[in-house]
Amino acid sequence: MVEHNFHQQSHSFVKLVIFLCLLFLSANISVEARIRHYEWEVKYEYKSPDCFKKLSISINGKTPGPTIVAQQGDTIVVEVKNSLLTENLAIHWHGIRQIGTPWADGTEGVTQCPIVPGDTFAYKFVVDRAGTYLYHAHYGMQRQAGLQGMIRVSLPDGVLEPFSYDHDKSILLTDWYHKSTYEQATGLASLPFSWVGEPQSILIHGRGRFNCSIPSIDPTLCNATNPQCTPYSMTVVSGKTYMLRIGSLTALSALSFEIEGHNMTVVEADGHYVEPFVVKNLFIYSGETYSVLIKADQDPTRNYWASTKVVSRNSTTPNGLGIFNYYPNHPRRYPPTVPPPGPRWDDVTPRMAQSVAIKSHKDFIHAPPLTSDRVIVMLNTQNRVNGYVRWSVNNVSFNMPHTPYLIALKHNLLHTFEQTPPPDNYDHKNYDIFNIAPNVNATTSNSIYRLKFNTTVDIILQNANTMNLNNSETHPWHLHGHDFWVMGYGNGKFNQSIDPKNYNFVNPIMKNTIPVHPYGWTALRFRADNPGVWAFHCHIESHFFMGMGVVFEEGIEKVGKLPTSIMGCGESKRFLRP
C-alpha cells in the first residue's frame, strides 16, 4: 500500500516535471524565436544629406533606412513595397547566410526576379548569429542612391559578449554622388567610357557637408543651413565605454575612420569576435562591419572630431566629419582643433597590417578544414570587351542572365545561361601582374562555378595592374550565403607551392567581405555547405556593374520548393501560368 502510494506520488511528480519542462520550453521558444515584422515603402524623394538636393531612394522616408534590431534566432519578415514608380528593386541582407532560404538573399538575377513597381515582396529569413550586418539594394547601381541600412543582432538572453561596455551605438559610412545612378551606369556602359569619378561627399550615417559656396554650384540646389546636413553627432558621457558598430556601404571608397584623440579597440568583424587590438585609424572597406570599443577618456569640456578619409585612391573627396560630443557640451559645437588629416592615401603598409592583425578571438576559434578540395585562383583585371571598359576574373567579365540562376538551376533550364564553366586559374607563368597586360581584351560570360556539395573550396584573389600605368586598386570582395576563413594575405604574385604553407590554421577570422590589396593576394577558404546559388563579387558598385563578380552553385538538388514570388521574369514566367 505504502509502495503503491509511493508509485502514484512519483508518477505525478514525473508528470509535474514534464509539464514544467514543456512550459519552460514553450516560454523559451516564444522568447527566442520571435518574428520581427517590418513594412517598408521604398520610394524616390529629394534629400540633401550633404546640403545638395538630390533624388534619393528612401525606406519609409529615411536614408539610411531603419536599423533592423533583432535577437539571434529571430525570424525577420520585411514586406517591401516598391513605390519607385518606374524602377525595379531587390534588397540583399548582407552577412545573413540565408540557411534554408536561398530565395530570400535578394540578389536580382541570381536568387530572384526584380520586384516590379507597385508590387510588394516579402523577405523572410532567420538571423541565426549575433553580430553587425547590413542591407542594401542589389539591382543595377541602386544601392548608391541611398537604399541601405544596418542590421544589429543581439545574443540570446543570458549570453554575454567577451567584452564589456556601457552603450551600444551604430553608424553607417557611405559615399555620395550628385549624379544619378542612371547617368553613372550609362557612362560606364558607353563608348567612349565615362568613369563615375570620385564621390562628392562622405556621409557619416547619412550626413555630410558639401561646399555650397563653390561658384559653379546652383545656390537653389545647395543650402548649407539645411537641417538635413547638420553633422552627425554622437553624444557620450565622460568615463563610459561605447561599443560602436561601424559599417561601410560606400559605392567606391575605401575609408579610414578615426575619433580624434581616442583609441579604438577592435572586437568584432562581420559578425565574428576578434582577438582585441587597438587602432587609431580603422580601415574599412565597402561591405565590411567592425565593432570597436571607445572609452570617453579625454578632456570632457570639449567635443572631438569623428573623421573619415578616402584611402587607396588619390581622391578629391573631402574628409567626412562628425562630432564626438561629450555631454553636456552642445552636440553641434565644433571642436576647437583642426580635424585630423588621416593617413596617407597611398600607403598600403598600415592597411595590410590591419588586415593581418584581424584574428579570431581566442575563445571563439572555429578551426578551418586542414585541406581543400578545390582551389580557384581569381585574377582581378581591368579589361576591354569590344572596346568597352570592364572588370574580369581570369579574363571573363560577368554578365547577369535574364532568368535568375536559382530558378534556372532548380528547374533545369540550363539553356538560359552559358554552360562552359569559367576558368579555375589564369596564365600564371606568363601574366605580369605588375604591368598593363599586353593584350587587355577579355570575354564576357554568364556561366557559373558549380561546387560539389559539402566540399572545401579555396579562393585566391590575385590583384594586378589596371589599364593605367603603375596602378592597382583595392577591391573588397563579398561572398553571399557563407562566411569564409581568411587564410592569408601577401604582396605580389601568389605562389601555389609556397604560400599555402604560411596559411593561418591557428586562429583565422571568419568574414564575408575581404579586401585584396593593390598588387597583392588574399586567400579564403569556405565550405560549400549551403544549398543555393550565391554571388561573390567586388563590393565597389561600379566594378560589379562592369563585370567584377562570379556566381557559385552548390547543392541545388537540396533546395526546397521555390516560392513563386521570386519568379516572373525571363523563363521563370512559365511557372506562373495556371
Ligand SMILES: O=C1O[C@H]([C@@H](O)CO)C(O)=C1O
Ligand atoms: O573602373 C575604373 O575605371 C577608372 C579608371 O581606371 C579609368 O579611367 C577607375 O579608377 C576605376 O576603378
